[in-house]
Amino acid sequence: MKIVLLGAGKLAHHLGPAFAKKSIEIVAVYNRSLDRARQLAPRLGKSVPVTDRLDELPRDADFYLLAVADQAIADLAAQLSNRFGPHLPLVHTSGATPSEVLRTASSRYGVFYPFQSFSPGREINFAQIPLCIHSEDEELLALLRAGAEKLSRQVYRLDDEQRAQLHVAGVFANNFVNHLIGQSHDLLAKAKIPKPILFNLIRETMEKLEQQDAASAQTGPAIRGDRETIAKHLALLDTNPAARAVYQLITQQIKSTNSTNQ
Amino acid sequence: MKIVLLGAGKLAHHLGPAFAKKSIEIVAVYNRSLDRARQLAPRLGKSVPVTDRLDELPRDADFYLLAVADQAIADLAAQLSNRFGPHLPLVHTSGATPSEVLRTASSRYGVFYPFQSFSPGREINFAQIPLCIHSEDEELLALLRAGAEKLSRQVYRLDDEQRAQLHVAGVFANNFVNHLIGQSHDLLAKAKIPKPILFNLIRETMEKLEQQDAASAQTGPAIRGDRETIAKHLALLDTNPAARAVYQLITQQIKSTNSTNQ
Numbered sequence: 001m002k003i004v005l006l007g008a009g010k011l012a013h014h015l016g017p018a019f020a021k022k023s024i025e026i027v028a029v030y031n032r033s034l035d036r037a038r039q040l041a042p043r044l045g046k047s048v049p050v051t052d053r054l055d056e057l058p059r060d061a062d063f064y065l066l067a068v069a070d071q072a073i074a075d076l077a078a079q080l081s082n083r084f085g086p087h088l089p090l091v092h093t094s095g096a097t098p099s100e101v102l103r104t105a106s107s108r109y110g111v112f113y114p115f116q117s118f119s120p121g122r123e124i125n126f127a128q129i130p131l132c133i134h135s136e137d138e139e140l141l142a143l144l145r146a147g148a149e150k151l152s153r154q155v156y157r158l159d160d161e162q163r164a165q166l167h168v169a170g171v172f173a174n175n176f177v178n179h180l181i182g183q184s185h186d187l188l189a190k191a192k193i194p195k196p197i198l199f200n201l202i203r204e205t206m207e208k209l210e211q212q213d214a215a216s217a218q219t220g221p222a223i224r225g226d227r228e229t230i231a232k233h234l235a236l237l238d239t240n241p242a243a244r245a246v247y248q249l250i251t252q253q254i255k256s257t258n259s260t261n262q
Numbered sequence: 263m264k265i266v267l268l269g270a271g272k273l274a275h276h277l278g279p280a281f282a283k284k285s286i287e288i289v290a291v292y293n294r295s296l297d298r299a300r301q302l303a304p305r306l307g308k309s310v311p312v313t314d315r316l317d318e319l320p321r322d323a324d325f326y327l328l329a330v331a332d333q334a335i336a337d338l339a340a341q342l343s344n345r346f347g348p349h350l351p352l353v354h355t356s357g358a359t360p361s362e363v364l365r366t367a368s369s370r371y372g373v374f375y376p377f378q379s380f381s382p383g384r385e386i387n388f389a390q391i392p393l394c395i396h397s398e399d400e401e402l403l404a405l406l407r408a409g410a411e412k413l414s415r416q417v418y419r420l421d422d423e424q425r426a427q428l429h430v431a432g433v434f435a436n437n438f439v440n441h442l443i444g445q446s447h448d449l450l451a452k453a454k455i456p457k458p459i460l461f462n463l464i465r466e467t468m469e470k471l472e473q474q475d476a477a478s479a480q481t482g483p484a485i486r487g488d489r490e491t492i493a494k495h496l497a498l499l500d501t502n503p504a505a506r507a508v509y510q511l512i513t514q515q516i517k518s519t520n521s522t523n524q
Contacts, residue, residue, distance in 0.1 A: 175516065247438075249507060
């Protein structure tokens with residue numbers, strides 16, 4: 001399998017080497033800035049051509065993987081279409097972008113979306129990462145599946161609507177959880193308590209949620225309807241309006257789940 | 263070390279056997295309902311007397327551990343004081359309750375607070391659980407420390423104010439995170455996507471937060487100021503007002519962190 005990789009950002013830096021390790025050949029890397037492409041190339045197993053000129057890309061790759069920012073996908077696809085015609089197999093990697101943005105550029109298009117938050121400097125084990133594939137072109141879909149299955153044990157075929165839902169679900173489970181734990185850290189810092197005191201509680205919370213649903217796993221003053229503790233907590237958050245707003249909203253939501261269940 | 267355990271609820275069911283395993287003797291269990299106390303007793307290593315009458319409790323325990331609901335602490339302490347006088351070493355296990363609620367009942371009082379959410383049916387390894395101790399009585403504090411250190415590698419001396427802050431921090435890191443992940447699960451269910459697709463993302467989120475601060479770990483559309491994706495997400499949440507309210511509030515908070523940092 002031969003892939004042209006377009007983009008040399010966070011995702012390309014993780015995905016490119018993962019393909020190379022599994023003997024999926026990256027035949028060229030394109031990036032607007034050559035510097036970033038040159039940083040990435042040595043991690044792709046052998047001497048891979050890098051370029052900032054689309055004309056120089058090989059025409060015979062199995063697919064063209066657009067690992068670029070959401071806003072750049074349609075424009076890059078249009079440029080590829082201008083140069084290589086309307087049948088180049090184009091695949092983007094975006095959770096939030098419908099595959100249709102590629103439709104005007106090519107008759108063969110799809111999505112290869114790794115469901116993970118990629119941070120620079122953190123090692124990623126693709127075997128653990130869910131890969132979400134989509135194409136209405138059966139041949140391209142089979143290629144995406146074969147590539148995905150080499151990388152990961154978790155391959156999901158999800159259409160555009162499902163992928164969009166997954167993307168927003170990921171915002172809750174990752175970005176928003178991160179924000180809440182940040183607020184928790186800030187409360188500890190204010191009380192001069194070291195944050196490792198939280199680690200076990202958080203791990204326990206997560207492990208429990210792998211085994212049971214969140215409604216039955218819920219504990220704490222809101223689900224108990226413990227008004228006295230809630231009042232104490234709100235008083236403690238008096239000088240922290242952001243944390244207080246979160247506390248009020250989520251407490252109210254948990255309470256109303258409770259009364260619905262009773 | 264000899265302890266009288268008062269209460270036979272969730273916490274007592276976890277804490278009592280943990281003490282017994284470490285050769286800390288539970289010399290009696292008191293509970294208003296004898297049934298629950300009788301369920302607990304066989305897990306305390308040997309035949310431990312259970313009673314629903316305070317008069318029957320031994321007078322010579324090293325301390326009296328009130329593992330009861332927050333609202334029941336002051337009243338139970340007053341009853342103990344009436345029967346055994348004003349110097350009985352009384353210790354409660356509540357995060358949200360100041361130690362002072364025990365002051366009128368005894369000259370010797372303290373707190374032994376395991377920082378964990380206890381769920382029935384889940385095994386708890388106390389070695390991993392932070393135990394927070396407090397007393398202004400040096401002798402009682404030393405006893406609590408000795409008991410805590412037998413159970414756990416993480417013993418923190420925290421005063422009432424710190425413990426109250428820790429308790430609210432725990433609500434964010436556990437109860438509120440649980441709620442958000444529940445909302446994430448609901449979004450997946452609506453799209454007919456199995457929830458294990460989330461597990462790795464959540465684990466990665468947690469592990470990252472053990473190594474770096476939440477502000478630098480933040481990713482996603484809010485921190486990028488990606489209005490287009492945010493608008494798509496809000497449209498997807500149109501039929502889910504609770505999730506939409508959470509999305510709006512937390513996105514706005516993350517965005518404003520971002521603009522503060524720039």
